[in-house]
Amino acid sequence: MSERREAPVRVALLGCGTVGSEVTRRLLDDADELAARIGAPVELAGIAVRRPDKHPDLPQHLLTADAGELVESDVDVVIELIGGIDPVRGWLLTALRKGKSVVTGNKALLAEHGAELAAAASESGADLYYEAAVAGAIPLLRPLRESLAGDRITRVMGIVNGTTNFILSAMDATGASYAETLDEATRLGYAEADPSADVDGYDAASKAAILASLAFHTRVTASDVHREGIRGISASDIVAAKRLNRTVKLLAICERVVAEDGTESVSARVHPVMIPRSHQLAGVGGAFNAVYVEAEAAGQLMFYGQGAGGAPTASAVLGDFVAAARNRVAGGRGPRESAHAALPVRPMGQTPTRYHISLDVADKPGVLAQIAQVFAVHGVSIAAVRQRDKHSTASLVVVTHLAPDAALQATVSEISKLDVVREVVSVMRVEGEDS
Numbered sequence: 468m469s470e471r472r473e474a475p476v477r478v479a480l481l482g483c484g485t486v487g488s489e490v491t492r493r494l495l496d497d498a499d500e501l502a503a504r505i506g507a508p509v510e511l512a513g514i515a516v517r518r519p520d521k522h523p524d525l526p527q528h529l530l531t532a533d534a535g536e537l538v539e540s541d542v543d544v545v546i547e548l549i550g551g552i553d554p555v556r557g558w559l560l561t562a563l564r565k566g567k568s569v570v571t572g573n574k575a576l577l578a579e580h581g582a583e584l585a586a587a588a589s590e591s592g593a594d595l596y597y598e599a600a601v602a603g604a605i606p607l608l609r610p611l612r613e614s615l616a617g618d619r620i621t622r623v624m625g626i627v628n629g630t631t632n633f634i635l636s637a638m639d640a641t642g643a644s645y646a647e648t649l650d651e652a653t654r655l656g657y658a659e660a661d662p663s664a665d666v667d668g669y670d671a672a673s674k675a676a677i678l679a680s681l682a683f684h685t686r687v688t689a690s691d692v693h694r695e696g697i698r699g700i701s702a703s704d705i706v707a708a709k710r711l712n713r714t715v716k717l718l719a720i721c722e723r724v725v726a727e728d729g730t731e732s733v734s735a736r737v738h739p740v741m742i743p744r745s746h747q748l749a750g751v752g753g754a755f756n757a758v759y760v761e762a763e764a765a766g767q768l769m770f771y772g773q774g775a776g777g778a779p780t781a782s783a784v785l786g787d788f789v790a791a792a793r794n795r796v797a798g799g800r801g802p803r804e805s806a807h808a809a810l811p812v813r814p815m816g817q818t819p820t821r822y823h824i825s826l827d828v829a830d831k832p833g834v835l836a837q838i839a840q841v842f843a844v845h846g847v848s849i850a851a852v853r854q855r856d857k858h859s860t861a862s863l864v865v866v867t868h869l870a871p872d873a874a875l876q877a878t879v880s881e882i883s884k885l886d887v888v889r890e891v892v893s894v895m896r897v898e899g900e901d902s
């Protein structure tokens with residue numbers, strides 16, 4: 468009796484940079500082990516690179532400068548590790564429409580065109596997997612899409628950008644300024660020459676859009692996400708946080724918000740936050756990522772690990788590849804994502820937040836009453852006030868209860884114009900209860 472031989476799963480790789488080169492190495496070196504897990508041989512059919520002559524270390528017969536042609540060739544799975552929206556979007560749509568499964572780490576593309584790509588995958592019966600796009604190696608999207616598919620997720624909150632976490636952790640540890648710390652992060656290779664995607668929060672906002680879409684079964688795009696980066700974080704913000712036994716993190720926060728009349732909406736935002744030093748996310752240092760998920764039945768879950776880097780990110784890509792290849796061998800496709808809830812996205816101004824406000828004020832009678840009056844006028848309830856005397860001024864710290872973000876912004880703006888306020892030292896949103 469002859470042994471049954473499966474047809475090989477043919478894979479095309481687009482891009483061979485930091486992540487792509489690790490994926491190539493694993494596809495070539497671990498082909499037998501991957502084949503055993505998949506149940507069919509794996510054949511790397513081609514690698515699209517910008518300049519084939521710049522890759523003397525790779526098997527030359529596999530290289531091509533024409534990614535479009537490789538996508539159209541006889542392959543089952545396309546792994547895309549080039550990044551950016553165009554021309555990648557067109558190639559991946561072509562692949563999916565022709566029934567080829569796609570594995571990608573491209574958060575920018577998914578956050579803008581996820582719906583279009585998912586629809587193309589659905590129509591042709593192909594898989595679209597992108598575990599590497601959010602929190603690198605950390606298994607997070609598959610748990611949201613599959614393990615928690617029977618639960619109701621209420622909140623996803625986390626550190627999803629390693630570069631900014633490295634900078635904020637270093638500012639907290641050394642007391643140095645943002646500019647000095649960014650220079651150090653660039654010198655050590657953590658921050659890119661143009662750090663905008665990371666420090667201005669674009670990378671985290673794309674990831675927040677992907678997380679909110681999966682968690683709440685609703686299409687959320689990067690432009691729906693309120694975004695503030697870390698350029699404005701000063702050494703005095705860090706000092707103000709330390710005085711409250713807190714630290715500053717750039718968080719992506721995605722919430723299901725239920726209004727008083729029971730209507731539901733989704734809030735997705737990325738901004739710096741003061742969190743208690745006892746919070747699980749406060750202990751996440753350096754370039755690590757961590758995401759905290761709350762679901763009605765499961766309760767609190769925490770996902771932690773390496774959010775970037777060639778080998779860790781390749782782990783997520785290879786995991787997706789094995790899943791897509793197994794589906795090919797079994798003759799089906801994996802679970803698809805759903806956007807059935809179609810919840811509206813709540814504007815930031817209407818999102819309930821809490822603020823920490825640190826002021827230097829004149830030290831004379833009636834000042835506190837004058838400031839408290841501004842909070843009252845805007846319907847913002849104060850949770851705690853702490854005063855410390857300096858020479859002719861007093862340092863005043865106010866922490867609020869939850870209020871619509873727009874009311875808090877208006878309060879801060881009005882307070883900063885009061886004659887008795889000498890300086891607004893630090894204003895930041897807070898999350899988490901003090902223990």
Ligand SMILES: NC(=O)c1ccc[n+]([C@@H]2O[C@H](COP(=O)([O-])OP(=O)(O)OC[C@H]3O[C@@H](n4cnc5c(N)ncnc54)[C@H](O)[C@@H]3O)[C@@H](O)[C@H]2O)c1
Pocket residue numbers: 481482483484485486487515516517518532534547548549550551572573574599600603774775776777780
């Ligand atoms: N590096 C990480 O840690 C990390 C983590 C998570 C996700 N990602 C995502 O993975 C993707 C790849 O990231 P990377 O860090 O490997 O980037 P990279 O810049 O190191 O590699 C991209 C490669 O694509 C090549 N390329 C550009 N245009 C091309 C074209 N037309 N045809 C063929 N090749 C082309 C570039 O020359 C480069 O070698 C991005 O979407 C990124 O957001 C990266």
Ligand SMILES: N[C@@H](CCO)C(=O)O
Pocket residue numbers: 600602603627628629630631665670774775776
């Ligand atoms: N620039 C990203 C890489 C991973 O997406 C970061 O700093 O986390």
Ligand code: NA
Pocket residue numbers: 598599600601602603604605606607608783
């Ligand atoms: Na991941």
